[in-house]
Amino acid sequence: MTAPLDSILSKRLIFVTGKGGVGKTTVSTALGLLAARRGLRTLICEVEPKGEVSRFFGIKSGGFVPVNVAENLDVMEMSTEAALYEYLKLYLRLPIPVRLTPLAKTFDFVANAAPGVREILVVGKLCYEVRERHYDVVLADASSSGHIVSQLSSPQGVGDLFPIGLVRDQTDWMLEILADREQTGICLVATAEETPIEESLELNQRLKEQTVVSLVAAIVNKVIPSVFSNLERTTFEGLSALLDAGVELGALDGLANLIEATRLWSSLGERQESLIQRLRSALPKQTPFAVVPTIPGVHVGLSVVTEVAETLEVELSL
Amino acid sequence: MTRSALLELVASSEVLVVGGAGGVGKTTTAAALGLVGAVDLGRSVLVITVDPARRLAGAMGLGALTNDPLDVSIDHLQSLSEGRPPIGELAASMLDMKASWDEMILRCAPDAATAKSIMENPIYGSISSRFVQSHDYIAIENLYELHRSGHYDLIVVDTPPSRNAIDFLEAPRRMEEFFSSRLLRWLTLPRRSRLVSSAFRPFYTVAERVLGSRFLGDLSDFFLSFQSLHGGFVERARAVTALLGAPSTSFLVVTAAEEAPTTEAIYLAHELTSRSLALGGIIVNRTLPDELVTLRSKALGHAIADDPAPYAREALELLRPGSSGSEVPPGVTELGSDQQIMTRVLVEVANCYDAMAVMKERERIQCGRLSTFEDRIFRAPQLEAEVTSLEVLLMLGRALVLAE
Numbered sequence: 001m002t003a004p005l006d007s008i009l010s011k012r013l014i015f016v017t018g019k020g021g022v023g024k025t026t027v028s029t030a031l032g033l034l035a036a037r038r039g040l041r042t043l044i045c046e047v048e049p050k051g052e053v054s055r056f057f058g059i060k061s062g063g064f065v066p067v068n069v070a071e072n073l074d075v076m077e078m079s080t081e082a083a084l085y086e087y088l089k090l091y092l093r094l095p096i097p098v099r100l101t102p103l104a105k106t107f108d109f110v111a112n113a114a115p116g117v118r119e120i121l122v123v124g125k126l127c128y129e130v131r132e133r134h135y136d137v138v139l140a141d142a143s144s145s146g147h148i149v150s151q152l153s154s155p156q157g158v159g160d161l162f163p164i165g166l167v168r169d170q171t172d173w174m175l176e177i178l179a180d181r182e183q184t185g186i187c188l189v190a191t192a193e194e195t196p197i198e199e200s201l202e203l204n205q206r207l208k209e210q211t212v213v214s215l216v217a218a219i220v221n222k223v224i225p226s227v228f229s230n231l232e233r234t235t236f237e238g239l240s241a242l243l244d245a246g247v248e249l250g251a252l253d254g255l256a257n258l259i260e261a262t263r264l265w266s267s268l269g270e271r272q273e274s275l276i277q278r279l280r281s282a283l284p285k286q287t288p289f290a291v292v293p294t295i296p297g298v299h300v301g302l303s304v305v306t307e308v309a310e311t312l313e314v315e316l317s318l
Numbered sequence: 319m320t321r322s323a324l325l326e327l328v329a330s331s332e333v334l335v336v337g338g339a340g341g342v343g344k345t346t347t348a349a350a351l352g353l354v355g356a357v358d359l360g361r362s363v364l365v366i367t368v369d370p371a372r373r374l375a376g377a378m379g380l381g382a383l384t385n386d387p388l389d390v391s392i393d394h395l396q397s398l399s400e401g402r403p404p405i406g407e408l409a410a411s412m413l414d415m416k417a418s419w420d421e422m423i424l425r426c427a428p429d430a431a432t433a434k435s436i437m438e439n440p441i442y443g444s445i446s447s448r449f450v451q452s453h454d455y456i457a458i459e460n461l462y463e464l465h466r467s468g469h470y471d472l473i474v475v476d477t478p479p480s481r482n483a484i485d486f487l488e489a490p491r492r493m494e495e496f497f498s499s500r501l502l503r504w505l506t507l508p509r510r511s512r513l514v515s516s517a518f519r520p521f522y523t524v525a526e527r528v529l530g531s532r533f534l535g536d537l538s539d540f541f542l543s544f545q546s547l548h549g550g551f552v553e554r555a556r557a558v559t560a561l562l563g564a565p566s567t568s569f570l571v572v573t574a575a576e577e578a579p580t581t582e583a584i585y586l587a588h589e590l591t592s593r594s595l596a597l598g599g600i601i602v603n604r605t606l607p608d609e610l611v612t613l614r615s616k617a618l619g620h621a622i623a624d625d626p627a628p629y630a631r632e633a634l635e636l637l638r639p640g641s642s643g644s645e646v647p648p649g650v651t652e653l654g655s656d657q658q659i660m661t662r663v664l665v666e667v668a669n670c671y672d673a674m675a676v677m678k679e680r681e682r683i684q685c686g687r688l689s690t691f692e693d694r695i696f697r698a699p700q701l702e703a704e705v706t707s708l709e710v711l712l713m714l715g716r717a718l719v720l721a722e
Contacts, residue, residue, distance in 0.1 A: 297676065
């Protein structure tokens with residue numbers, strides 16, 4: 001049987017999505033590191049660029065053109081305008097930029113006026129990299145729950161809006177890539193808090209109903225591990241009671257803060273357990289599922305990403 | 319107790335707009351402040367939420383999407399002043415974007431037939447349900463309408479999650495710009511004049527090849543009807559902008575003590591200031607108690623991690639009956655008598671403390687980045703439980719406005 005991580009990284013196109021703030025970028029980059037380490041030519045694309053992935057690798061300004069950041073690992077930042085230019089250059093063979101100036105000026109409005117155009121350019125660019133076999137794995141640090149469904153359903157939606165035209169002609173091959181579960185998958189990321197978990201469940205449902213893309217993995221990030229076994233908890237309660245009783249602590253002076261911190265920490269951990277179970281039980285049994293503990297660090301940098309990658313490697317090995 | 323600047327804002331503002339990155343607790347903060355306004359300050363408050371956590375919605379008695387505010391029962395809560403019943407009122411609504419769009423079209427259309435033709439166009443369906451930026455506009459527009467009704471002393475509005483925290487500020491201006499754009503004028507020209515207008519010919523050629531003539535036709539029909547809303551829309555967008563800039567409106571930026579949301583918060587705070595909008599404060603959510611980290615405790619934690627055995631013996635000694643006088647409550651002594659277990663517990667406790675100390679340090683660094691807004695930073699404590707009741711929500715709100 002193949003390990004879950006192998007089955008995830010056997011896909012050519014992975015959309016990493018989830019509620020804002022759950023760590024999509026960290027997880028995308030961690031998966032990218034793991035893929036590159038296996039010798040797969042890997043591209044990480046920040047769909048809503050904040051330059052975070054580039055910064056992990058010490059690059060000040062990334063862009064639409066992929067930048068190599070490590071062996072087998074490229075990074076790019078999506079730009080719908082650049083994607084449109086590339087598309088027009090490829091399919092219309094238009095001299096750039098002479099005849100495009102009016103288009104450039106008004107592009108934003110067209111994209112806003114015709115929802116689906118922006119989305120399909122994003123999905124189209126990613127599918128294009130897959131189709132042209134520029135990379136073995138394309139990891140999309142995708143939009144958050146709110147927008148991902150409209151992005152992934154755009155090739156179908158375009159069918160209704162554009163009965164003819166170049167855009168219409170282009171949707172068939174995209175749909176073929178997106179609908180192929182061997183090639184394309186969604187990786188859901190959540191934290192073990194109520195809203196991100198509920199949103200993931202809802203998102204999973206909507207993706208199933210409204211898109212052709214299938215779920216490839218679910219990752220719960222920043223989890224506070226449960227601290228004590230039952231026996232240990234009893235002992236811990238004993239220590240707490242000692243403090244509450246105001247006993248002279250001697251060498252253990254200062255223990256009160258430690259106990260207080262542990263109490264807060266474990267109360268946060270406990271409410272997470274049932275939420276993780278709630279997500280897990282709602283997903284198909286065979287879906288690779290990983291729990292990544294929180295990494296208490298002052299900054300999120302490459303060291304945190306590497307640590308997340310190592311955890312994923314272990315969690316997804318069986 | 320002196321009133322904090324935040325309490326003053328809740329007491330005197332007519333509109334509080336709560337913004338910030340996703341996942342930092344915007345909705346909870348908005349609801350908590352609204353509740354304080356109603357319970358402790360006796361105001362009539364409306365909280366407009368966009369997508370509340372289910373249990374928070376439950377706590378406020380919100381079942382489904384509703385643009386019509388629902389009354390939240392707060393009679394069972396106690397105002398801070400001794401035993402006095404709360405004199406204010408709390409209502410909450412959970413925005414239904416599609417319904418809001420429909421309402422707006424019906425309001426602005428010159429006649430029912432135009433409204434109907436707009437609402438039946440396939441492009442309208444896309445715009446109203448999928449066009450994400452439209453949500454920003456709708457939230458603000460809805461706020462304007464409810465503010466104008468004059469039913470509430472204070473409206474707290476939670477902003478929708480967007481690509482960029484600034485989107486909702488831009489929304490009214492963008493709407494206005496769109497209506498006066500050349501593109502819209504061109505799209506609504508008859509097809510033949512479009513072809514002869516030489517300025518647009520190259521664009522049209524490209525657009526037709528890419529999008530298809532049928533789509534351009536739909537688009538043109540749609541905007542032809544849509545243009546009849548022009549006057550109503552632009553006027554409204556200006557009024558909405560004016561409301562955001564009114565002296566009785568303040569903005570609150572919520573963040574968590576982490577790098578990315580704090581970067582977003584700083585950006586948003588600067589954008590607000592540069593637009594001469596009133597930044598009421600930055601709320602740092604889920605902060606840890608200050609007194610938690612002391613030199614003594616840190617040293618103890620490190621010592622335990624290095625060599626736990628002596629500390630485990632010490633702890634067991636303290637738990638032994640009679641060893642530390644009579645203060646040890648009965649029953650406690652039987653709990654921890656195993657040296658091995660005690661060692662593991664102490665190591666775990668030291669680890670937890672270390673993790674907390676790192677988080678506290680991260681918090682300190684992120685708060686330091688906000689130091690230019692020093693007098694306007696408010697901290698909300700990390701709660702031990704999720705917000706499942708109005709009581710917990712009120713506790714959080716009070717912790718926020720009464721801190722300092």
